[in-house]
Every structure is written in C-alpha cells, then in structure tokens.
Amino acid sequence: MKTASIGIALENALLWSVNMLYSWVLVFLLIGVGIAITVYLGFPQIKNARDIFHSVSGSRTQVLQGVTSFQAFAVGIGTRVGIGNIAGVALALVMGGPGAIFWMWIVALVGMATSFAESVLAQVYKEKHPDGVFRGGPEYYMRKGLGWKQAGIIFAVISVVASGLAVPMVQINTVAATFNANHDISPYSTMLFTFLLLAPVILGGIKSVARASEYLAPIMAAVYILISIVVIILNPAAALAALVLIIKSAFGFGPIAGGILGGIFIALVNGARRGLFSNEAGLGTTPHAAGSATVAHPAQQGFLQSFGVFIDTIIVCTVTALLILTSGLYEAGMDPELAGSLTAQSVSAQLGSWMALPMSLIIFIFGYTTAYGAYSYGQSALDHLTRNKYISFGFRVVAVIVASLGAIVKLPVVWAVSDLLLGLGAIINLLALIALMKVVRTILQDWNELRDSDDMSFKIAKYPELEKQADKDIWV
Numbered sequence: 001m002k003t004a005s006i007g008i009a010l011e012n013a014l015l016w017s018v019n020m021l022y023s024w025v026l027v028f029l030l031i032g033v034g035i036a037i038t039v040y041l042g043f044p045q046i047k048n049a050r051d052i053f054h055s056v057s058g059s060r061t062q063v064l065q066g067v068t069s070f071q072a073f074a075v076g077i078g079t080r081v082g083i084g085n086i087a088g089v090a091l092a093l094v095m096g097g098p099g100a101i102f103w104m105w106i107v108a109l110v111g112m113a114t115s116f117a118e119s120v121l122a123q124v125y126k127e128k129h130p131d132g133v134f135r136g137g138p139e140y141y142m143r144k145g146l147g148w149k150q151a152g153i154i155f156a157v158i159s160v161v162a163s164g165l166a167v168p169m170v171q172i173n174t175v176a177a178t179f180n181a182n183h184d185i186s187p188y189s190t191m192l193f194t195f196l197l198l199a200p201v202i203l204g205g206i207k208s209v210a211r212a213s214e215y216l217a218p219i220m221a222a223v224y225i226l227i228s229i230v231v232i233i234l235n236p237a238a239a240l241a242a243l244v245l246i247i248k249s250a251f252g253f254g255p256i257a258g259g260i261l262g263g264i265f266i267a268l269v270n271g272a273r274r275g276l277f278s279n280e281a282g283l284g285t286t287p288h289a290a291g292s293a294t295v296a297h298p299a300q301q302g303f304l305q306s307f308g309v310f311i312d313t314i315i316v317c318t319v320t321a322l323l324i325l326t327s328g329l330y331e332a333g334m335d336p337e338l339a340g341s342l343t344a345q346s347v348s349a350q351l352g353s354w355m356a357l358p359m360s361l362i363i364f365i366f367g368y369t370t371a372y373g374a375y376s377y378g379q380s381a382l383d384h385l386t387r388n389k390y391i392s393f394g395f396r397v398v399a400v401i402v403a404s405l406g407a408i409v410k411l412p413v414v415w416a417v418s419d420l421l422l423g424l425g426a427i428i429n430l431l432a433l434i435a436l437m438k439v440v441r442t443i444l445q446d447w448n449e450l451r452d453s454d455d456m457s458f459k460i461a462k463y464p465e466l467e468k469q470a471d472k473d474i475w476v
Contacts, residue, residue, distance in 0.1 A: 014416045021423040027272050030282045033430045034110035037117050040437050041444055045112040045306065051447075052112070052310070055303040067133055071210035072293035073304045075376060076286040078217030078369035080279055080312040081224075083174050086366070088278050089320040090342040094334055098242070099249030101321045104275035108313035111281030112306040117433055117440045118284065119305040121145065122291030123298035124439060124470050129383055133206050134474075136291015137377070138284040138429045139384045144469050145436050151428055155284065156381040158425040163285055164378015164399055166418035168198075168371035169406035175367035176407035182344075182360055191407035194368070199400050201372045205392075206292060209376040213369060220365045221316065227358075228319035231350045235326040242325035278317060279309040283422060284429030288377040296457040299447035323347065375399045439466065 038045070045052065056070065092100040118138070125144040126136030139152035139159070172194050179185040201212045232239045280286050286308070290301045320343055324330050327346035344359040375396075382395055433440075442463060450456050460467045460475035 011413055011416075014413065014420065018416050018419045018423070022419065026423050026426055029427065029430060030114070031107065031110060031272060033282060033434060034107075034114045037433065037437065037440075038110055038113040041113060041117070041441055043113075044116055044444060045109055048303065048444075048448075051299075051303045051451075052307050055300065055307050067207065067210040067292045067294060068214075069293045069295050069301055069304055071214045072289045072301065073308060074213040074215075074217045075210055075289040075292075075373050076305055076308045077221060077311065078213045079286070079289075079373035079377075080308060081217070081221045081316050082366045082370035083171060083363055086224075086316075086320055086343050086363070087174075089317045090324060092275075093321060093324060093330055094342070097249045097332065098246045098321070098325060099251070101246045101318065102250030103272050104278070104313055104317055107272045107275035108279055108281075108309055108317075111275070111279050111313070112309045114433070115279070115281040115286065115309045116302040116306040117437070118282065118287045118429065119290035120298045120302040120440050120443050121433070121436055122287035123293070123295065123301050124443065124466070124475075126291040126474065127471055128474065130387065130389075131205065131207065133210075134292050134294065135288075135380050135383050137288040137380050137384070138425075138432060139381060140291065141287075141436060142428075142432050143384075145439060146432060148432065151432070152384065155425050155428050156384045158421045159285075159288070159381035160378045160385070160395070162378075162418045162421040162425070163288075163374045164382065164395070165402050166414055166421075167374035168399065168403035170415050170418065171367040171371045171374070172403050172406035173409070175364050178360055178363050181341075182356060187408045191404050194371075194407060195400065195404040197368060198372060198403055202375050202400050202403075203393075203396050205396065206376050206379055209372050210292070213373060216365065217369045217373075220362060220369065221311070224362050224366075225316060225319055227347060227351075227355075227362075228323045231347065232319065232322050232326060234350065238326040239322050242322050245325065246321065275313055275317070279312045281309050282430055282433070283426045285374075285377050285422070288380040289373070292376075292380065297447055297450070298443050298458055300456075302443075326350070371403050375403070442466065 056073070089101070089104075092104065096103075121141040122136035122138075125141040126134040127140060129135050137159070139156040142148040142152040142155060172190070175194070176187040176190040179190055180187055201208050286305060290305050293301045295301050324342055324346045327349045329342060329346050329349055344356065344363070347355045347359050378399065379392070379395065382392065386392075443458070446458065446462070447456075458475050460470060460472050
C-alpha cells in the first residue's frame, strides 16, 4: 500500500509541476521573449510580410543531396498541424471561451518572430552529416554560437527522449483511442498498421521523413482546411456571428463567468497556452527541421518557418474554431472531457454521419505525420551527441517499436514526463535565443540589404566573428 501511495503522490506531483510550468511559467516567458524578439528585430512579421508570404515560392528547388527548403517546411507543418492542434482549439474554446481564439491570433503574430529567430540560428550553425543532410537545432547553436556545450547536451538528451520517443508514442495512443471509440477497431490492429507504415519512413532516416512529409503533410492539412471552409460557407451568417463572438469574448463580453476582467484573463491564458503549444514557436522543436534545409540564405528558412506558424494558428486554428462554433455543439461551461471529440462531431453534425470515417482518417494521418516528424527532431538531436551509425540505426528501430506500442498502453505519466522535459528544454532554448539575438538581427539586416539583388546568397566572410563560430564551408 505504501508503494502505491508513493506512486500516486509522485504522479500527482508530476502533473501539478507540468500544469504550473505550462499554465504560468512558459506561457508568459514565451510571450515575453516573443515580444522582445519582435521589438529588437523591428517587427519582421510586418516589415518582412512579403518575404514571409513569398517564401514558399522556389522552396521546392531540388538539391543534389540533403533536404529542400520546402521539405523541411513540410516536416514542421506535419508536426505543428496535428491532433493536438485540432483538439487544442476545442479545449481552448471549452476552457477559455470563444475569446481564447483571439488571443491565439495575437500569440501567433508574436510567435512568427520567435520562429523566424530560432530557425535562422538553426541554419547559421548547422553542420553537414555524412549522409549528406544538414543537422541543426538549439543544441547546435548553443554549442557553436555560445559555447554552451553542457546545455546543448542536456537539450539534445531531452529532444531524443521527449521528441524522438515520447511524442510519437502519445500521438499513436490518441489515434488508437479514436479508432477504438468511433469504429470499434482494436488497438492491436492500430499498433500493427502503424508499425507497417512507420517502419519504412523512420528506418530511412531524416531524408525519408522529408520525402514523405513533402506531399502528405501539406495535402492532409489542405483537405482538413477545405472541409472546414465548406462548413463555414454553408453557414455564412453563423460564421460571421462566430467571428463577432470571438472578438467580443476576448475582451470579457462573452460566455465566460468572472466579470469583464476575469473573462479577459481566462480567455488570454487559455488562448495563449493552446496557441503557443500548437505552433511550437520558441519550444526549440521545429528548428531541427529548419536546420536540415539547403538554402542560399539563413533568412529564407526563417521566413518559411514563420509562415508555418501563420498557417498553423491563423488559418488552421481559426477554421477549426469557426467549424465548432457554427455547429451549435459548443456550450459555455461544457465538460472539458468532451473537447477531444468536439471537432469531429461538429463536422458530422453539419455534413452528415458519413464524415465520421474521413475525419478519423484525417486524425490518423495527422498523428502519423506528427509521429515521424517528431522522431526526426530526436534523430537530429542524437546526431549532435554521436555520429555512430549503429547507434543511429538502433534508435530508429526503437523509435518505430515504441511509437507502435503507444497504441496499446496507457500513457498519462509518459505524457506528463514528455511535457515536463519539453518545457524545461524550451526554457533553455529561450535563454539561448535571447543571448543570440544580435546574430539574428545581423542575418535579417544582411537579407534586407540583398533583397531583390541578383545574388541573394549569404557570404559569411562579411562577418568575421560569425565566421569563427559557424561552418564557413557551408556559407562560402
């Protein structure tokens, strides 16, 4: 009995720690750092809006070796736009009211600058791996840009465990639960099916993940957005009313108790929390994808990943919110336990019960792309720790097995440990971002000087101090 009591106490302490970290510490730290980056860089999400929205153009240019800019972007989209994204919007609505969506928009605008900064740094300090693919991320710019070798190792270990193993596991767990609840499909069947689909992608390494993401992630995101837009078009008056409700509720005049100030605070905290962990800006995860790309200038990938934040939150989260609000299923004060299925139920309620299976398949694909995308982040981090090809391949095998087993095991503690590790890693990453802001501003200024010139490539020799830290052979 004592052992069981201690176990329960430890689990409760872990869950409490995660809740405090994510509800208070990280939310305000991420927003604060994001605002500081925005101001220090001169509001790049506004001044460089043209670059951000034109960043996809030419990003699919093929390279002899490595990963194209678009492929790296697609890996990021595949992990950003996932199950947590769709369910997270529903949870933000239930916990914070419609006004939470407005604050998700604000957080996304700030996050675009943060994502730009960490992606630029991932590019500047990336390294070429023997397989011909670049590796980059927070552990790389901590070690090379700041000399924080130990911090880089800690961050890499966190990424290997949390991103590479735990995140894929919990994603597949959610997929299995969805298929079991909605279609009575055995979790063991989901486990086998997942294993067969994940194995060829993950065992092929980062290049294989990039190739799979290039088509699957953007197409599935587009299909989901299209379904949501169809529902909104069929209910134009309700959609307009929902937009008005979102804006009114953001300032305390919506269906949330607690008065005006209380309503604003509840909406802000819940919207900020779900927005930040939907688009991942500042967490240090997507820089692993950004650092793998082959580009002529570091700013190019920064703009493209910034565009990913826009797609994730401003587009996907908004259409999801309108989808739910126009369905009539949302009610103020409803049980948060109902949030997980609210989006799928909203589609079925408006387009018919036949949409249950397509929505489940979309959820499966989102879980699938998130699983192998998160694995690639762990792989990039592992390659920072060792270049032993046998350890690398062993990690891929373990990643496939662990992700597949996620379908048949209960994961509350695994999920909490993963969240705690990712949160602690985010704090380390934010400190590194602040310390390296001068480098990011240098890169942005260099891009702005070169804009519209015939040669947009980055010449690191112009910056002697930076040349000493980064791999100058990459930026000749």
